[in-house]
Amino acid sequence: MNTRVGLLFSLTGTTALTERGQCDAAILAIEHFNQNGMNVEAIVRDICSDPAKSAKEAEALAKDGVKVFIGCYTSACRKAILPVLEKYGCLLVYPTLYEGRECHSNVFYTGEVPNQQVHVLLDYLTEHFGKSVYCIGTDYIYPRETNQQVRTYLTEKNGSVVGEAYVPFGHQTFYDVLEDIIVKRPDAIFTTLVGQSIIPFYRAYRRMGLNPDHLPIFSPITKETEIAAMGADYGAGHYGSASYFQSLQNEPNLHFVSAFHERFGAQQEISSVMFNTYLGTKMILDSIRETGSLDYRDVFYHLSDKKLETACGTVLVEGDHHHLSRPVKIGRATPDGQFEIVWDSQRNIAPKPFKEKSREPGQLNEIILESWGRISDEAIVVLSERQHIVYMSKKAAELTRFKEGQLLTPTLLQQIHHAFEVHPYGTSGQQMLLLKPKPSVRSSGAPYQFDRIRTLNPEYQLELEVAKLASQSCANVLITGETGTGKEVLVQAIHQQSERKNGPLVAVNTGLLPRELIASEMFGYIEGAFTGAKKGGALGKFEAANDGTLFLDEIGDMPLDLQVVLLRAIESKRIMRLGENKERAVNVRIIAATNRNLQEEIAYSASFRSDLFYRLNVLSITIPPLRERPEDVEHLSQEFLREFQTVHGDGPDSLSDEALQALVQYPWPGNIRELRNVMERAYLLAGRERAAIRVEHLPRALKGYYQRKPRAAEPLKQVERRMIEQVLSETKTITEASKVLGITRSTLYRKLKEFQMTP
Numbered sequence: 001m002n003t004r005v006g007l008l009f010s011l012t013g014t015t016a017l018t019e020r021g022q023c024d025a026a027i028l029a030i031e032h033f034n035q036n037g038m039n040v041e042a043i044v045r046d047i048c049s050d051p052a053k054s055a056k057e058a059e060a061l062a063k064d065g066v067k068v069f070i071g072c073y074t075s076a077c078r079k080a081i082l083p084v085l086e087k088y089g090c091l092l093v094y095p096t097l098y099e100g101r102e103c104h105s106n107v108f109y110t111g112e113v114p115n116q117q118v119h120v121l122l123d124y125l126t127e128h129f130g131k132s133v134y135c136i137g138t139d140y141i142y143p144r145e146t147n148q149q150v151r152t153y154l155t156e157k158n159g160s161v162v163g164e165a166y167v168p169f170g171h172q173t174f175y176d177v178l179e180d181i182i183v184k185r186p187d188a189i190f191t192t193l194v195g196q197s198i199i200p201f202y203r204a205y206r207r208m209g210l211n212p213d214h215l216p217i218f219s220p221i222t223k224e225t226e227i228a229a230m231g232a233d234y235g236a237g238h239y240g241s242a243s244y245f246q247s248l249q250n251e252p253n254l255h256f257v258s259a260f261h262e263r264f265g266a267q268q269e270i271s272s273v274m275f276n277t278y279l280g281t282k283m284i285l286d287s288i289r290e291t292g293s294l295d296y297r298d299v300f301y302h303l304s305d306k307k308l309e310t311a312c313g314t315v316l317v318e319g320d321h322h323h324l325s326r327p328v329k330i331g332r333a334t335p336d337g338q339f340e341i342v343w344d345s346q347r348n349i350a351p352k353p354f355k356e357k358s359r360e361p362g363q364l365n366e367i368i369l370e371s372w373g374r375i376s377d378e379a380i381v382v383l384s385e386r387q388h389i390v391y392m393s394k395k396a397a398e399l400t401r402f403k404e405g406q407l408l409t410p411t412l413l414q415q416i417h418h419a420f421e422v423h424p425y426g427t428s429g430q431q432m433l434l435l436k437p438k439p440s441v442r443s444s445g446a447p448y449q450f451d452r453i454r455t456l457n458p459e460y461q462l463e464l465e466v467a468k469l470a471s472q473s474c475a476n477v478l479i480t481g482e483t484g485t486g487k488e489v490l491v492q493a494i495h496q497q498s499e500r501k502n503g504p505l506v507a508v509n510t511g512l513l514p515r516e517l518i519a520s521e522m523f524g525y526i527e528g529a530f531t532g533a534k535k536g537g538a539l540g541k542f543e544a545a546n547d548g549t550l551f552l553d554e555i556g557d558m559p560l561d562l563q564v565v566l567l568r569a570i571e572s573k574r575i576m577r578l579g580e581n582k583e584r585a586v587n588v589r590i591i592a593a594t595n596r597n598l599q600e601e602i603a604y605s606a607s608f609r610s611d612l613f614y615r616l617n618v619l620s621i622t623i624p625p626l627r628e629r630p631e632d633v634e635h636l637s638q639e640f641l642r643e644f645q646t647v648h649g650d651g652p653d654s655l656s657d658e659a660l661q662a663l664v665q666y667p668w669p670g671n672i673r674e675l676r677n678v679m680e681r682a683y684l685l686a687g688r689e690r691a692a693i694r695v696e697h698l699p700r701a702l703k704g705y706y707q708r709k710p711r712a713a714e715p716l717k718q719v720e721r722r723m724i725e726q727v728l729s730e731t732k733t734i735t736e737a738s739k740v741l742g743i744t745r746s747t748l749y750r751k752l753k754e755f756q757m758t759p
């Protein structure tokens, strides 16, 4: 057999560190193959970690009759040569772990895919260290795709990615990223850095005094070769996963290691990508010899379902997509640069290059959506039929704390409507929401005044008196009330009637903002303060509200450490922009709002600081939920009908008795906001006649309340019990349920006990 094989590896360039060993492994496999009287010629081409060069070199060799290629370490290089493989009918042995989602007819994949390597690492990590992870990677296809899968996988396990950073190929300084990691306090770091950058990253980690026992680094890439290059001390204690480790003590491996050392020197470390290169080269050459054909279709047909005993255990070629089923291990690096096996699958793990994410199938084209979401500045959220978030664009992730896989409960949906202008697309099946932040400065437009806030409820009337008093003072105010009860409306009225009415009213919703953005949103930053900081810096909400009112919505969701900073700013009336050490005086009046019981949180879970609470709670106003003031339902509904006449044109101007009865008896978990939405829907359904809204115009959930026993017959406790039951059935954990219900976990547990319910 006289065959030429093109070895496409980077012998120079940023990934040469790893690829040189792969090239040696391919050469060794070819030499071993030739020992049986064969004559395969290896033609080595340096692709310099450059996709364009990879395609150029591959094409030149293919034109010259080369049919078999081995290499192309990065996914970018692999994808670049696919058109060449198709054009000239060549095959590629791709011997590197990668992100999956590919099954090309001309490629034999002998590296691991995420379910064989990344998922096992995450399982181990979450079991032993915790569920919050910081992802760092080189900025190209593999790390971005892999980290997306990390995010999805962790979400399924109720974990989270608390930070994510990408650096260009060859990046050398990591102190900024490590500082960010320290601030975000993850339980572990997950790195998909490749090439030369791996070395300074692990070294900087050590030099910053971090300790692998408390904050270990997990990597599918950093193995014996990379650890040898950085110095074994720097790698010790960190984790990697693969099917193969040099330290495996089985016969085939002892034989392989000794052959390798004999050929390339005893100092040469052997990593899994090198073993996978040796294995792939050997398997493909054996197959070519056995079929006597260089046609990739014959070769793959012959290889399909082939089983082989190897140094990493039994491997099996999955015929329909040319990936390997294999056992997998997790290793912890030891001070001698090797890996001690801490976990072993002990059985084959089948490759799932297309493992569905936890997404439900739908009509929206995922690929288009993902590319659009990556490049556009739109905040896009896609909901499944069952109201789970199945996709979020980069911008949506930046602007909200939502996670893919999360259930968008009615409460959360209402919060979205509160903070964003929401443009929905699609009515059945999946629904796409385009979110545009509402302007935070609310002094323009037609803000609410006290005369528009009417109530027939005596308790609320007293609270409104306090609110009017508050508008005449400059004391801080804390407004408590369930979502949609009209807290913001009240803030507008207070501001409008205060002496600051000509100044701005600026709102910050700390409940929706990702944790890492809260400080910069509130206090602003200077240019260069952090990666991604805007040129010229940015003004924070405190400064934007100068001489006006700052409305801190969802204050109960503010992380504890930021509560300290906020308290300092409120007390000193001075703020410091991020990255600057100059203090600036600010003159703002603070009105905070929450739907939680902060006193209970202080007492039971210490999740809110009492000093901040007392600083904010100088004047406190509680808005009763709508179900406790059924006397307000009728006049609010009438008010909405009048409003819709102006907005939508002619339509119904009254309510039938039955419809009103249903409205009065319904418990209104979404309060006035929900009532407004229900009325708008009914208004549009009822048509242009000036008739009355009837029960059939109401949503299904409300129809059942018509002709029920009067509300008084359904005690409040019963309503409470029913709501808890409903939320528990829609959520996965007590923490999630308590958030949706707007009460603390301890309160929820108490109520479960009281109602004799099990979570």
Ligand SMILES: Nc1ncnc2c1ncn2[C@@H]1O[C@H](COP(=O)(O)OP(=O)(O)OP(=O)(O)O)[C@@H](O)[C@H]1O
Binding pocket: 414, 415, 418, 452, 453, 454, 481, 482, 483, 484, 485, 486, 487, 488, 489, 490, 553, 595, 636, 639, 672, 673, 676
């Ligand atoms: N007194 C009222 N009269 C008419 N509409 C009202 C009144 N109070 C609230 N609304 C309407 O109800 C909706 C919710 O009000 P608002 O945003 O003030 O509630 P919130 O308590 O701040 O909600 P969240 O807790 O979700 O932030 C808005 O559409 C608002 O216009």
